[in-house]
Amino acid sequence: MTKEIVIDPVTRIEGHAKITVFLNDSGEASEAQLHVTQLRGFEKFVEGRPFHEMPALTARICGICPVSHLMAAAKAGDSILAVKIPPTAKKLRRIMNMGQHIQSHALNFFHLSSPDLLLGFDSDPAKRNIFGVLKDHPELARDGIRLRAFGQKVIEFLGGKRIHPSWAVPGGVSSPLTIEVRDKILALLPEAKSIALKTIGWYKQAFGKYTAEIQSFANFPSLFLGMVTPQGGLEQYDGLIRITDENRKIVADKLEHSNYQSFIGEAAETWSFLKFPYYKPMGYPDGNYRVGPLARLNIIDKCGTPEADKEFLEFKQLDKGAVKSSFHYHYARLIEILFSIEKMEQLLHDKDILSTHVRATGGVNAFEGIGASEAPRGILFHHYKVDENGLMKWCNLIIATGHNNLSMNKGITQVAKHFVKGAKIQEGMLNRVEAVVRAFDPCLSCSTHSLGKMPLQIQLIDPEGKVADQTVR
Amino acid sequence: MPRMIVIGYGNPLRGDDAIGWLAAQKLSEKFQDPQITIIASHQLTPEMSLSLSEHEKALFLDSKAGARVGRIQARSIHLKKDTPVGTFSHEVSPEGLLAQSKLLYGKAPKAFICTMECEDFELKEGLSAKAEDNFQRYLKAAEEVIFQK
Numbered sequence: 061m062t063k064e065i066v067i068d069p070v071t072r073i074e075g076h077a078k079i080t081v082f083l084n085d086s087g088e089a090s091e092a093q094l095h096v097t098q099l100r101g102f103e104k105f106v107e108g109r110p111f112h113e114m115p116a117l118t119a120r121i122c123g124i125c126p127v128s129h130l131m132a133a134a135k136a137g138d139s140i141l142a143v144k145i146p147p148t149a150k151k152l153r154r155i156m157n158m159g160q161h162i163q164s165h166a167l168n169f170f171h172l173s174s175p176d177l178l179l180g181f182d183s184d185p186a187k188r189n190i191f192g193v194l195k196d197h198p199e200l201a202r203d204g205i206r207l208r209a210f211g212q213k214v215i216e217f218l219g220g221k222r223i224h225p226s227w228a229v230p231g232g233v234s235s236p237l238t239i240e241v242r243d244k245i246l247a248l249l250p251e252a253k254s255i256a257l258k259t260i261g262w263y264k265q266a267f268g269k270y271t272a273e274i275q276s277f278a279n280f281p282s283l284f285l286g287m288v289t290p291q292g293g294l295e296q297y298d299g300l301i302r303i304t305d306e307n308r309k310i311v312a313d314k315l316e317h318s319n320y321q322s323f324i325g326e327a328a329e330t331w332s333f334l335k336f337p338y339y340k341p342m343g344y345p346d347g348n349y350r351v352g353p354l355a356r357l358n359i360i361d362k363c364g365t366p367e368a369d370k371e372f373l374e375f376k377q378l379d380k381g382a383v384k385s386s387f388h389y390h391y392a393r394l395i396e397i398l399f400s401i402e403k404m405e406q407l408l409h410d411k412d413i414l415s416t417h418v419r420a421t422g423g424v425n426a427f428e429g430i431g432a433s434e435a436p437r438g439i440l441f442h443h444y445k446v447d448e449n450g451l452m453k454w455c456n457l458i459i460a461t462g463h464n465n466l467s468m469n470k471g472i473t474q475v476a477k478h479f480v481k482g483a484k485i486q487e488g489m490l491n492r493v494e495a496v497v498r499a500f501d502p503c504l505s506c507s508t509h510s511l512g513k514m515p516l517q518i519q520l521i522d523p524e525g526k527v528a529d530q531t532v533r
Numbered sequence: 534m535p536r537m538i539v540i541g542y543g544n545p546l547r548g549d550d551a552i553g554w555l556a557a558q559k560l561s562e563k564f565q566d567p568q569i570t571i572i573a574s575h576q577l578t579p580e581m582s583l584s585l586s587e588h589e590k591a592l593f594l595d596s597k598a599g600a601r602v603g604r605i606q607a608r609s610i611h612l613k614k615d616t617p618v619g620t621f622s623h624e625v626s627p628e629g630l631l632a633q634s635k636l637l638y639g640k641a642p643k644a645f646i647c648t649m650e651c652e653d654f655e656l657k658e659g660l661s662a663k664a665e666d667n668f669q670r671y672l673k674a675a676e677e678v679i680f681q682k
Contacts, residue, residue: 101656105546120546123575171579190579191629194636202637209580 079493081476089476094468094497095332103455111140111429111446116226118442118457124167125503127160127215128435130228131297132442132457135431137230139318140446142425148415149232151407154297155245156218156228157433158400161296162252163211164436165353165393168501169259170204173390176495177266181273182488200262203255207397210252214404217241232419242408249405253367256398260371263394270387276478277496278386278471281306283339283349284358285463287317287434293364294356294399296434302359303339303349307381311339317432320441324458336465337458348470351438351463352500353392358382363395365402371395386471389499393436424450435460437501461502471496535589537679538570538642540627542577543596549651549664553594556668556675569679577625585630586638592645592678593627596664599650603667605674610644645678647671 078095102121109117115133119126131153138145175188178197187195194201218241219227227234267274287299301315303323315323327336327344339347349355357363363372375395378388407413424446431442438460445454475496479489541557543550557573564571570588572581577593585591593610612631627646635641649671653661660668 102546105656117546120544120575123544123578126575167579191632191636194633198637205580205583205637208578209583212578212580 079472079497081472081480081493083480087482089473089480092469092472092476092493093331094465094472103457106452106455109452111137111424111444111450111452112230114442114444114452115228115230119226122503125160125164125435125437127156127219127228128433128440129442129457130226131157131433132431132435132440134228134230135298135433136429136442136444137431138420139429139431140424140426140444140450141230141420141422143231143420143422145232145420146415146417148236148412149418149420150298151410151413152218152233152237152418153228155404155407156215157297158404159211159214159218161211161400161436162397163208163215164501165397166204166208166211168436168498169390169393170201170208172498172501173495174200174204176491176498177263177270177390181270181491181495185487185491188491200259203259207252207255207259210248213248214245217244229419231421234419236416236418237414239414242413246405246408249401253398253401256394256401257367260391260394260398263391264374267387267391272478273492273495274385274387276475277492277499278467278474279384280470280474281384282467282470283311283342283347284355284382285339285349285351286356286359286439287432288360289364291364292361294360294362294368294396296356296396296400298433301439304359304382306384308358309381312341317439317441318430320430320432320443320458326458326462332465334465335458335462337463338466345466348466349463350386350467351460352389352436353396354383354386354389355438356434357392357395363399365399365406368395368399368402371398386467386496386499389501393501396436424448437461437503438463459503461500464500464502468497468500468502471500536568536570536587537590537592538572538584538588539592539594539675539679540572540574540577540581541594542574544575546656546658548653548655548657548659549596549649549661550654551658551660552596552649552651552664552668552671555660556594556672559672560675560679564679577627577630579625579630579633581625582630582633582637585634585642585644586640588642590644591627591631591642592647592675594675595627595646595648596651597648598652598654600652601650602652602661602663603670604650605647605667605671606650607645607647607674607678610646612641647675647678 081089081092084090106117115130118129118133121129171190174193179188179192283303283305285303287295288302289295289299301317303312305311323340324337325340327338338344339349357375363369372395375391427446429444433440440460441458443456444452447453472493475492479492539557539560541553543552543554545551545554554573557571561571610627631641631644651664
């Protein structure tokens with residue numbers, strides 16, 4: 061008899077999701093599925109709006125990663141204007157995007173994932189949350205807040221607003237960097253760097269006790285996809301796309317994001333609202349690829365800053381070829397924080413960073429525009445079509461969580477097979493199934509906090525549809 | 534007047550969910566007082582605990598799902614020994630933030646929350662007619678809390 065365990069919603073991820081674990085007659089997991097209630101109405105909602113409003117509008121999709129949408133939307137707008145933005149504007153957008161990476165990665169690591177890492181996957185769920193960390197490890201919790209606040213301040217200093225800055229606009233940015241703001245950010249960098257290095261040091265001595273989780277948390281061969289610099293370095297804002305395999309072998313390189321439809325396909329499954337992107341030449345589902353911090357570190361030859369490069373060399377030693385365990389998304393996230401801090405410092409010392417020429421102007425010179433940037437969770441595409449007045453006729457957004465959809469599903473099946481034993485719901489096993497999803501840091505665009513207050517519901521349903529076991533927390 | 538922080542939160546693209554966010558915007562236009570810090574935010578986030586610890590009084594502005602649309606409530610928030618904490622990152626609660634402030638920084642401000650009951654949270658900009666009709670009353674209620682001794 062086949063039974064079904066439903067975990068609804070997954071705790072401590074951005075938005076809502078439900079996990080169903082199917083059990084076979086022996087009480088072992090045979091398959092698991094992640095169901096996502098994604099807000100797809102947004103693409104329809106923006107039809108008829110002027111394209112230049114898109115950065116400010118799309119930045120409101122999410123309170124955690126507004127800058128990612130801001131960047132992709134501004135770049136799609138650049139394409140519609142058909143302009144080359146001033147070099148300083150590009151550097152300033154880069155700095156803001158790094159602030160975004162730092163604050164978002166810090167949120168995931170310190171507030172969502174550290175309870176598992178510090179208190180253990182089998183610890184009391186009533187204590188295994190950020191407040192458990194606050195009580196037992198207040199210094200680490202304070203560090204997390206300082207680091208996240210630093211990223212937020214960078215965004216706020218540049219954009220004038222912390223959560224929904226509309227400073228990046230089609231053609232560049234709306235205002236140049238002042239000496240005062242540059243110096244304010246520079247003054248905050250040493251503390252941020254110190255926290256990043258300290259946390260990486262802690263993680264390296266801590267992850268060794270999670271061997272079973274490292275082995276089973278979405279640890280499988282796949283492709284990895286992301287942007288790289290022309291020198292093969294770590295890229296977070298712009299660049300050509302590279303795809304590598306589990307041996308770090310380059311499968312495709314120097315792909316233009318504007319041609320994404322030629323190499324990325326989107327499959328659909330009846331049981332999820334979220335699409336399943338795949339690498340077209342390998343077909344579905346074989347063309348499964350991962351994006352985000354782990355993927356970015358697996359596709360590059362180097363990071364490109366001194367301290368991050370040292371850590372990258374150690375990171376590469378974790379596995380033969382690519383680092384395949386998604387558990388190490390955490391490690392990759394920390395290295396990216398360090399890289400962002402170092403790179404930000406380099407950019408702030410750039411000789412042209414205070415230039416006042418930060419915006420190119422133009423009219424509607426193209427009726428279609430595609431923008432892409434590396435969001436904290438992975439590459440993000442914004443694809444727009446407009447009429448002659450610049451009004452939106454069509455929009456397609458491919459978000460990082462979508463790119464990772466196949467891998468997350470494969471990952472929860474793997475971890476369920478490893479840890480789910482018997483038809484009785486046990487806290488430790490459920491938490492591990494949830495934790496593998498959290499490792500990917502999915503952002504399901506929590507559309508409203510009022511609607512988001514749902515308890516965690518876990519159900520065991522038999523083939524006749526009866527609830528065999530149920531728990532709510 | 535003690536140093537005060539006002540945090541209005543909600544999604545401005547989800548109808549009446551924007552109540553707190555809009556109210557914070559309006560209040561920041563009205564009050565340029567250095568004693569009052571006003572934040573309009575999509576959602577509550579962990580680092581706000583640091584800001585809370587730097588103020589003596591706090592006011593949270595939010596919408597509340599319910600059928601009695603337009604019902605406005607202002608109440609104080611009491612920290613209990615076992616303050617329930619949010620398990621979901623996207624619903625950090627005012628109580629949770631205050632507890633975090635107390636735990637990490639040794640102090641939490643005297644806190645209040647002002648809500649308006651609403652039922653229209655569809656994807657759109659702007660408030661529903663019913664919420665709009667009551668918005669000025671909501672602002673007045675928030676101001677009363679701000680100036681309450």
